[in-house]
Amino acid sequence: MGFISRGFRGKRRDTASSSRVPPGQYVVNDFPVLSAGPTPRVNLDQWTFSIEGEIDEPKRWTWKEFLALASETVTKDIHCVTKWSKLDTTWKGVSIDTLMEGVETAAEFTTMFSDGGYTTNLPIPDLINGQAFVAYAYEGKPLAPEHGGPARLVVPHLYFWKSAKWVRGLRFLADDRPGFWESLGYNNHGDPWKEERYSGD
Secondary structure: OOOOOOOOOOOOOOOOOOOOOOOOOEEOOOOOOOOOOOOOOOOHHHOEEEEEEOOOOOEEEEHHHHHOOOOEEEEEEEEOOOOEEEEEEEEEEEEHHHHOOOOOOOOOEEEEEEHHHOEEEEEHHHOOOOOOEEEEEEOOEEOOHHHOOOOEEEOOOOOHHHOOOOEEEEEEEOOOOOOHHHHOOEOOOOOHHHOOOEOOO
């Protein structure tokens, strides 16, 4: 399994306003592909998205059911912990607010889980009020597998490792449990404006 190096380097390529580019970041025009393992290939007839854990009634959607949910198209800047930022990325998907409609829970934390065994942890306040969504299209086209398709979590206000590729569900938890990268030394929260890259930042 190949891991992302802490020493990723890049050249500044623009004069974007510092109000949009967090400290230590540089802007790219391409969309770098960084993964912790091989890219899963998913049969959409077998794909599901689930909400489970500390809730009264688990929820699950097939691919066709998921596409039938109310969707949004949003344009956001994204920021990778390896120091690149990409501005004005356009996504289409289903907000976490929509997916959580009718869900009752006393939990304060979640784990997002994906094909390939990847997980990342997020407190509920970072997922709601329009801050996060499960995207299945990017720039008007179906989301490519190398970028997390058929569906990935997108949480633009946090470093992009929190935007889990190939996402398959959300698990509510009473206690915070570090995910894949968090267990390997990445910051538990990941706010790019505070440069929360690694544990202790």
